[in-house]
Amino acid sequence: RGVPPPARYGGRHTVTLIPGDGIGPELANHVRELFWFCCVPVDFELVNVDSSLTAEDDINNAIMSIRRNGVALKGNLETNHNLPPSYKSRNNLLRTSLDLYANVMHCQSLPGVKTRHRNIDIMIIRENTEGEYSSLEHESVPGVVECLKIITRVNSLRIADFAFQTARQNGRRRITAVHKANIMKLGDGLFLECCKEVASGYPDIAFDTLIVDNATMQLVSRPQQFDMMLMPNLYGNVVSNVCAGLVGGPGLVPGANHGEHYALFEAGTRNTGRSIANRNSANPTAMLLASCLLLDHLKLPAYAHMIRRATLSTVTETRMHTADLGGQASTSDVIKSIRNAIQSTGPLTQSI
Amino acid sequence: VAMAGNAWRSMIHTVTMIPGDGIGPEISSAVMKIFEAAKAPIQWEERNVTAIKGPGGKWMIPPDAKESMDQSKIGLKGPLKTPIAAGHPSMNLLLRKTFDLYANVRPCVSIEGYKTPYTDVNLVTIRENTEGEYSGIEHVIVDGVVQSIKLITEDASRRIAEYAFEYARNNQRSSVTAVHKANIMRMSDGLFLRKCREVAETYKDIKFTEMYLDTVCLNMVQDPTQFDVLVMPNLYGDILSDLCAGLIGGLGVTPSGNIGANGVAIFESVHGTAPDIAGLDMANPTALLLSAVMMLRHMGLHEYGKKIETACFDTIRDKKVLTKDLGGNSKCSEFTADICRRVVDMD
Numbered sequence: 183r184g185v186p187p188p189a190r191y192g193g194r195h196t197v198t199l200i201p202g203d204g205i206g207p208e209l210a211n212h213v214r215e216l217f218w219f220c221c222v223p224v225d226f227e228l229v230n231v232d233s234s235l236t237a238e239d240d241i242n243n244a245i246m247s248i249r250r251n252g253v254a255l256k257g258n259l260e261t262n263h264n265l266p267p268s269y270k271s272r273n274n275l276l277r278t279s280l281d282l283y284a285n286v287m288h289c290q291s292l293p294g295v296k297t298r299h300r301n302i303d304i305m306i307i308r309e310n311t312e313g314e315y316s317s318l319e320h321e322s323v324p325g326v327v328e329c330l331k332i333i334t335r336v337n338s339l340r341i342a343d344f345a346f347q348t349a350r351q352n353g354r355r356r357i358t359a360v361h362k363a364n365i366m367k368l369g370d371g372l373f374l375e376c377c378k379e380v381a382s383g384y385p386d387i388a389f390d391t392l393i394v395d396n397a398t399m400q401l402v403s404r405p406q407q408f409d410m411m412l413m414p415n416l417y418g419n420v421v422s423n424v425c426a427g428l429v430g431g432p433g434l435v436p437g438a439n440h441g442e443h444y445a446l447f448e449a450g451t452r453n454t455g456r457s458i459a460n461r462n463s464a465n466p467t468a469m470l471l472a473s474c475l476l477l478d479h480l481k482l483p484a485y486a487h488m489i490r491r492a493t494l495s496t497v498t499e500t501r502m503h504t505a506d507l508g509g510q511a512s513t514s515d516v517i518k519s520i521r522n523a524i525q526s527t528g529p530l531t532q533s534i
Numbered sequence: 535v536a537m538a539g540n541a542w543r544s545m546i547h548t549v550t551m552i553p554g555d556g557i558g559p560e561i562s563s564a565v566m567k568i569f570e571a572a573k574a575p576i577q578w579e580e581r582n583v584t585a586i587k588g589p590g591g592k593w594m595i596p597p598d599a600k601e602s603m604d605q606s607k608i609g610l611k612g613p614l615k616t617p618i619a620a621g622h623p624s625m626n627l628l629l630r631k632t633f634d635l636y637a638n639v640r641p642c643v644s645i646e647g648y649k650t651p652y653t654d655v656n657l658v659t660i661r662e663n664t665e666g667e668y669s670g671i672e673h674v675i676v677d678g679v680v681q682s683i684k685l686i687t688e689d690a691s692r693r694i695a696e697y698a699f700e701y702a703r704n705n706q707r708s709s710v711t712a713v714h715k716a717n718i719m720r721m722s723d724g725l726f727l728r729k730c731r732e733v734a735e736t737y738k739d740i741k742f743t744e745m746y747l748d749t750v751c752l753n754m755v756q757d758p759t760q761f762d763v764l765v766m767p768n769l770y771g772d773i774l775s776d777l778c779a780g781l782i783g784g785l786g787v788t789p790s791g792n793i794g795a796n797g798v799a800i801f802e803s804v805h806g807t808a809p810d811i812a813g814l815d816m817a818n819p820t821a822l823l824l825s826a827v828m829m830l831r832h833m834g835l836h837e838y839g840k841k842i843e844t845a846c847f848d849t850i851r852d853k854k855v856l857t858k859d860l861g862g863n864s865k866c867s868e869f870t871a872d873i874c875r876r877v878v879d880m881d
Contacts, residue, residue: 263716263724271717298651314684319721325688329722331667335678362769368672369682395773399780402755403650419715420773423748427755451752 195480198247198254199226203233204454205464206257212466212517213255213473219521222477222485227251233259233272241272245279254446255476257469258454270317273452278311280446282439283337284344285310285418287450289425289435294498295507297430304425305354305410307345308418309373310439312337315415333369333414338376344440345412346384356388357381360397360413360421373414398424426451433465433506434497436472438479445479447472458505462512465504467497470520492523542834549829550602551578552800554612556807557817562612564819564870565826568845571874573881574830574838579606583614585628595632603633608833609800610826613807630663635792635800636690637697638663638771641828642778645787647851648860652781657761659778660701661771662694662726663792668768686722686767691729697793698730698765699737705831709741710734713750713766713774726767750774754781779804786859789824791832801829815865818857820846823873845876 201210217224229247231240241259248254259272276282285308291300318330342359349357359377363370374391381389392400394417400407401424411421426435437450449468458464470493477486496502502519503509511519553562569576581599588594603609614625629635638661644653671683695712702710712730716723727744734742745753747770753760754774758781764774779788785805792800803821811817823846830839849855855872856862 261717263714263720263727265720267720267724269720274718314715315718317718317720319719321721325725327686327722327725329684329686329719331682331684333680333682362772365668365670366672366682368674368680372678372680395776398751398773398777399784402652402777402780403784416715416769417773419748420751423751424755424777427752431756432752451748453749453752 194223194225195253195482196225196227196251197476197480198244198251198256199228200231200244200254200256200259201228202231202257202454203260204258204456204459206259206454208460208462208513209449209464209466209469210255210257212513213469216470216489216517216520217473220485220489220524222482222489224477224480224482226255231259231272233261236265236269238270238275241275245276248276248280248444248446252444253476253479254444255473256446256448258448258452260454260456267317267319274315274317276446277439278315280441280444281311282441282444282446283309283311284341284440285422286348286438286440287422287425287435289422289429289450291429292434292494292498294501295430295434295503297428299405299428302405302425302429304405304408305348305352306418306422306425307341307348307410307412308422309337309341309414310418311415313415331366331369331416333372335372335376338373338414339380342377342380342412345410346380346387349387349410350384354387354410356390356409358397358408358411359389359391360394360411360417361391362394362417363391364393370414377412394420397421401425401428423451431465431506432468433504434467434471436468436475438472438475445476447476447479462514463505464513465506466513466516467493488524488527489520491527492520495523496520539834546575546577547608547833547835548577548579548606550599550606550609551580552583552599552609552611552614553580554807555615556613556809556812558612558614558807560813560815560866561803561817561819561822562610564817564866565610565823567870568823568842568873568877569826572838572842572845572877574835574842583611583625583629585625593628595628600632603798603800607797607799608829609798610822610829611800611802612822613803613805615807629800630792633792633794633798633800634664634796635794635798636662636664637694637793638775639701639791639793639828640775640778640788640804642775642782642788644782645847645850647847647853648783648787650781650783652758655758655778655781657758657778658701658705658707658763659771659775660694660698660763660765661775662690662765662767663771664768665690666768668772684719684722684767684769686725688725688729691726691767692733695730695733695765698763699733699740702740702763703737707740707763709743709762710737711743711745711750711761711764713745713747713764713770715747715770717746723767730765747774751777754778785821786818787820787824789821789828791825791828799829799832801825801832815867816858817866818859819866819870820850820860841877841880842873845873845880848876849873 201207435450
């Protein structure tokens with residue numbers, strides 16, 4: 183797991199870059215420029231996906247590119263939910279085709295970011311390919327729609343195993359599985375069973391369970407009680423958005439999607455930010471931190487550390503905040519601040 | 535009931551009271567004491583709803599309970615024990631099916647005096663309560679593969695949407711937001727959305743918006759003041775209504791109402807039976823009391839509702855006789871007596 187693609191052409195990695203919609207393209211540009219500025223040995227293969235087209239050629243090209251490169255960075259692709267079911271979410275297609283079964287989001291309170299709760303440090307592991315996102319729906323009788331939620335033993339064991347291994351690697355002491363097995367006895371019951379089975383093989387890590395509605399209630403009152411949370415797809419959607427909101431919003435938290443063979447990095451809460459697109463006001467933090475996760479994955483820790491430290495210090499020390507954090511800085515103000523931070527402490531960079 | 539306002543207000547209304555289990559009886563009696571002090575025109579008919587096996591072998595609620603509810607149309611219910619015995623259905627589920635309680639309504643308003651990190655919360659979650667992900671239809675397809683079916687129908691979606699807009703109108707709320715995940719669940723949530731949009735057309739005075747479930751969650755924990763009335767299918771409603779309850783202080787202070795077909799409405803506290811403190815005069819009756827206030831408003835008895843609610847909030851704000859869960863050291867009876875005193879003083 184997590185074997186990076188072999189470096190080609192003299193130690194440089196090729197990474198697929200899908201700008202996406204809304205604020206995606208401008209943020210993707212910032213990442214590219216910053217990587218160039220830092221002399222990061224990564225070449226981006228730009229793959230545009232036009233989400234307004236009903237044909238799936240673009241997304242298939244993207245999938246092929248990722249199969250080739252093994253790793254990708256992406257912005258969110260808009261899904262027009264008024265189109266018929268034949269038009270599938272491009273983001274979901276990527277995840278399922280590449281079997282990116284594990285979504286990881288690390289939500290941490292940052293000093294200098296004003297939030298109602300402090301000292302939050304939660305790692306969320308979300309099953310990323312099945313559950314409610316199986317896209318299996320039919321209208322059995324006019325006016326009656328059935329939507330199938332699929333839970334399998336194989337995928338539940340797999341995600342649980344991923345969680346426990348990740349917990350060990352990151353010094354996490356406790357995993358809480360989130361479910362609704364009191365109502366969905368078979369589906370979530372199976373998921374829980376698999377989690378318990380895997381947990382028994384990791385006696386060093388504590389394991390408990392929590393019903394999803396109680397989990398959200400606990401999160402808004404005492405989020406500090408959680409360490410790592412593990413759950414099926416839909417609850418993962420809810421919990422990760424709640425946690426991201428608690429630590430400061432969608433502009434701050436990066437997300438990683440891992441599969442057996444591929445890895446895909448993006449902003450954690452997967453927002454398009456359509457209303458603030460092209461206004462130079464988006465918060466680039468989440469995307470930049472995602473690019474650092476990418477660099478970690480490519481085993482380029484020095485570059486990852488350099489960019490991450492500069493990005494975080496801009497938020498926490500310099501307190502250069504965009505509108506979403508209550509500030510008045512523009513995206514380019516923030517980028518400039520990050521470049522300055524890198525320039526002053528990092529290795530030789532391109533001249534500003 | 536087509537009765538002139540004054541006549542309606544001076545009539546004595548019968549309400550079916552279901553005390554429930556655990557702390558149920560003591561918080562119910564607290565509510566009844568407060569209503570008496572407020573001289574509310576309510577006559578309580580106590581009933582037990584523990585399931586019994588009917589003639590056909592089917593589980594049902596006792597006939598006298600059903601009769602009382604069918605007559606009075608209004609119920610107030612304390613927490614019910616979850617039965618462990620196999621075959622015995624969930625009591626809440628049985629009530630829901632018996633009276634076709636299709637809408638679960640939870641107004642979430644920040645309680646001044648009970649501090650949480652969130653102030654100024656003032657929203658209402660309206661949850662479709664009969665279908666969706668809770669249809670209970672699950673199959674093992676092959677060993678290790680389970681399928682749970684989420685059912686969305688045109689009729690149930692239309693009905694809940696209509697209720698939501700009607701509620702908004704009757705309670706002077708300005709907007710209704712449909713919460714969905716139609717980007718992923720295109721057909722099911724898409725159908726739900728379409729029905730909401732159709733109903734919105736006939737309520738032009740109410741603003742209608744749509745928002746993804748994840749966006750609602752993300753925004754709710756950052757700024758809950760942007761939300762007004764939220765309408766959604768069963769599972770999202772379950773999660774969001776509890777999330778919102780968490781914002782204002784938890785299930786111990788959150789009211790809830792269930793609206794059924796044929797004019798039936800059952801208001802309830804949604805916390806547990808708290809067996810560890812049952813009978814010790816330690817329980818907090820706020821949730822049941824606020825549900826009873828919701829009930830009074832539903833019945834058009836707004837002045838009594840306002841009076842009792844104000845007394846309750848004043849007692850909490852005063853902080854002198856709070857129960858343990860609210861951070862105090864007082865007994866349930868002392869808390870209740872304080873509210874009664876305030877209610878009497880208001881007259």
